[in-house]
Amino acid sequence: MRRADRLFHIIQLIRGRRLTTAAYLSMRLEVSERTIYRDMADLLAQGVPIEGEAGVGYRLGAGFDLPPMMFTHEEAKALVASVRLAQAWLDPALATGAQDALGKIMSVLPVDARVAAEALAVYAPGGGLPPPAQRTLQTLREAVQERRKIFINYKDLTDKPSERTVRPLGCFYWGKVWTLAGWCELRNDFRSFRVDRVTYVRRLDEQFRDEPGRTLADLARLDREWASQQGWVN
Template structure:
């Protein structure tokens, strides 16, 4: 294994394993000697990586914005390009623009060779259809989720009947032909999914459900998996 590839893998292991990570554990995972691990850690430190610790105690990665951009492998660059390209096609206007901006920023940090790899990626995205354009402001909807603020919404079911309800927005789920809002419905006292194109106006309430979004979302997903549904149905 080339030294550059070995350093990338070592950096990934130190980042991913529970700290502090001993040289013995790293050597076993890398299939090299502990002496090689010590030398490679010094090389990473000289390259700008902030790694705390020493032999016998273990090592901990300290996040650093100055970390060398070369830590992306070619397949990781492909994954980033593919994922962000898909978002730029499927997302609403703000999300699509954010994906394009993020890819531009990532490319700007890469060496010239890796920039060419990203621009000429071997994996391409083309979708013949995209979800219908939402009639509500998706950015404000995301902000309500980030802030964990309850929403009062109007919603039309498949038959056109309208209801008013308060929900705790948990996440957005992007399907092939629709975008669904996963939420806790206070009216039904249960989890529900709502087509975002059927939400007929909404207002942010003064009710906060912090810090319940993450555990509720985890519970909702576990419930769906337990039902072994082939796909997540819309709320009617």
């Protein structure tokens, strides 16, 4: 990789992450950390507002931007493949947003990169989430973002129905199955609900705040502890 290309790539990597370490840049660009430090010094000397320091990490300061559409052929193909595969398993709003975003990107790509991306023989025919599950997923995702409690009718794996009020914490995709992780007020504990088994969902007016022991971070910690007890992790 030419040095000029590497400097440009460094900026793209930094602006795509909250904090980027020299070790990460070294790994991605296949150069030494010493080279990364020299490149950072050169970028700063050229007026690029990079914040941070060696050993901590770097981020791009406000007010600096570069044209975002300078993709390689492989990067453009990856975007097309990602959108095609994801659309079948996203909710309607995100699927439409992904397609619209891809259209904007494709419209400003160089002709050769656009043609190569559009000719990519990777597809996701059929399958995907049924429309009712797509709509449910969108309602759940929006409730997570708004931190708004939800009321659901739910059928477990034995088809036993129940009514729950839940603090939705996150939506998780497991390969053909989405689940909602949340704090169930009926069980007074964390629970996961398969989206395709939610027969009714309604966002409530009541919003919630993080409380110790009831956050997504708490759930992740409990999962790690359980996995460690099972001997799945060191």
